[in-house]
Amino acid sequence: MSDAYVECLVKAKTSLLGRFFKYLLITLTVIFVLAVFVLPPLMIFGMIGAILTGVGAYFVNLFTDLEYEYLYLDKELVVDKVMAKSKRKRIATYHLDRIEILAPIKSYRLDNYKNRTAKIKDYSIGEELKPDKRFAMFYEGGEKIILSPSEELIKIMKNVAPRKIFSD
Numbered sequence: 001m002s003d004a005y006v007e008c009l010v011k012a013k014t015s016l017l018g019r020f021f022k023y024l025l026i027t028l029t030v031i032f033v034l035a036v037f038v039l040p041p042l043m044i045f046g047m048i049g050a051i052l053t054g055v056g057a058y059f060v061n062l063f064t065d066l067e068y069e070y071l072y073l074d075k076e077l078v079v080d081k082v083m084a085k086s087k088r089k090r091i092a093t094y095h096l097d098r099i100e101i102l103a104p105i106k107s108y109r110l111d112n113y114k115n116r117t118a119k120i121k122d123y124s125i126g127e128e129l130k131p132d133k134r135f136a137m138f139y140e141g142g143e144k145i146i147l148s149p150s151e152e153l154i155k156i157m158k159n160v161a162p163r164k165i166f167s168d
Contacts, residue, residue: 004159008070008150009082013126018064025057062087068123070149072156079123079147091123094145096161100138102154103166105146113138124148 032050036043067082068091075096081089103109116138124134124146135154137145149157151167158165 003074004072004156006070006072006150006153006156008153010068010070010123010125010148012066012068012124014064014066015126018060022057022060022064025053025060028053029057068148070123070147070153072153075160077157079145081123092121092145094137094139096157096164098140099161099164100141101164101166102135102137102147102157104132104168105134105136106132107136107166107168109166109168110136113144116141116144118142118144120144120146122146 029050032046032053036046036050039046062084065084067085069080069082069088071078071080077094077096079091079094081091083089101109101113113136118138119142121143122145125148128134133148135147135149137147139145154165154167158167
């Protein structure tokens with residue numbers, strides 16, 4: 001049995017709303033800290049506000065600074081979520097035997113799957129680039145997973161399951 005190992009790290013695009021809240025909370029934290037020094041009678045309210053907005057900014061940053069890591073080893077594709085380059089969480093494990101099809105998102109090979117109702121999970125960069133290098137994977141009939149894998153990952157997976165994996 002040949003054990004092929006490939007890993008691919010993809011940075012997800014931060015939404016405009018997420019960036020807005022992150023910068024808003026950071027700005028409010030700075031204002032509350034300055035208020036503690038400038039207005040001594042409001043010291044307690046300023047400290048409480050600074051702590052609350054600082055913690056809020058930390059958590060907003062944690063959930064908006066996302067990267068997805070794809071690991072392929074021995075007919076398994078593992079998707080991990082890396083939050084703010086400090087926390088890692090395993091999202092899912094997909095077995096190549098259960099994949100119905102993996103093809104570029106704009107591929108004609110996905111035409112038979114367009115009308116299928118499936119739960120969509122997006123582990124990609126989150127935006128359509130020119131050319132679009134995202135891939136759609138239908139898994140066990142009930143899930144549609146959107147990925148942004150590297151060419152090396154697709155090549156290795158295609159060697160194992162050539163009738164299910166397409167790179168057009």
